[in-house]
Amino acid sequence: MTEFLDQRDDWLTTNCSIARALEVVGNRSTLLLLREASFGTRRFDDFARRVGISEPVAAARLKRLVADGLLELRPYRQPGQRTRDEYVLTAKGQELLPVLVALRQWGDSWAADEAGPSVRVEHHDCGAVVHARLRCEAGHDVTPGELDVRPGPGLLRP
């Protein structure tokens, strides 16, 4: 595996899933909007205010998130109000939650306030705190130091 890594060169740039993911969620405001969506925020100005971004930015990013299929618009109606659209996470958006959990976990460990984290994410069924963990398909817990990188089927050689 070491040889593989030493020999490789610019192939990663061409087909890297991390880079592709970052084209969709590779900026601060997008990830914070997804955080809000995961907390149940659904309305335009709640998104803008709670994330702390301006309305034009919120509008552009939310539009992009809908176009990319991470959020969907769903009509709803509050009593005494007219029909509106609310933004709801799709399955594609929900599957990004491990990224957010992992980011929060890192922030809790390395950049937290003295008072501790402001939120706690629990397992709905049992109330225990939830973490993002690495695990292999053989069922072992894996630490960051135990990762090996190998060529995959989509590897493009120079």
Add this chain to the structure above:
Amino acid sequence: MTEFLDQRDDWLTTNCSIARALEVVGNRSTLLLLREASFGTRRFDDFARRVGISEPVAAARLKRLVADGLLELRPYRQPGQRTRDEYVLTAKGQELLPVLVALRQWGDSWAADEAGPSVRVEHHDCGAVVHARLRCEAGHDVTPGELDVRPGPGLLRP
């Protein structure tokens, strides 16, 4: 818990671990440099070339990553060359790998090339593919839909 989320308003902005983490790694090039570091890249121009960014950007981001303690400079010497510094992941940097694994996993699922992913991340000990998973402290696997958000100790009320 629903009441909690409905009542909360601008508290999250002030002390959010995700936002804090994103201040450090909230841009594309930083995360891609960390990807490279996790693949074992150590030298300046390898970083720049493999990530596909210009040298000025690579220099600035690497400097920032060292200042933030995610990478450290370690002197090394190749035979017939002078002493240089190489960039190596610290523990603080390694603990971000779950974020990268989760991002790659999402990219593999939702934005992959037809040919499949270009790399495969394995458990060093057993060779099985590694995934980022959500798990609660009671030991249950948790799906993104089973997450509950609750106030934490550092929660600031408006």
Add this chain to the structure above:
DNA sequence: TAGCTGACTTTGGTTTATCTAAGTCAGCCG
């Protein structure tokens, strides 16, 4: 039907991220 409200859009300007191209500089090699 006039007004209010939520959900944006428009305008104009600043900051941040990025690029290319060229320059610096330290120290081993010959």
Add this chain to the structure above:
DNA sequence: CGGCTGACTTAGATAAACCAAAGTCAGCTA
């Protein structure tokens, strides 16, 4: 001791992200 090489830095320019303030507009409510 003079040149080469790797590791940056500087300069100048463009593109992307963001902001505040004001404007638009649809459709309930009164």
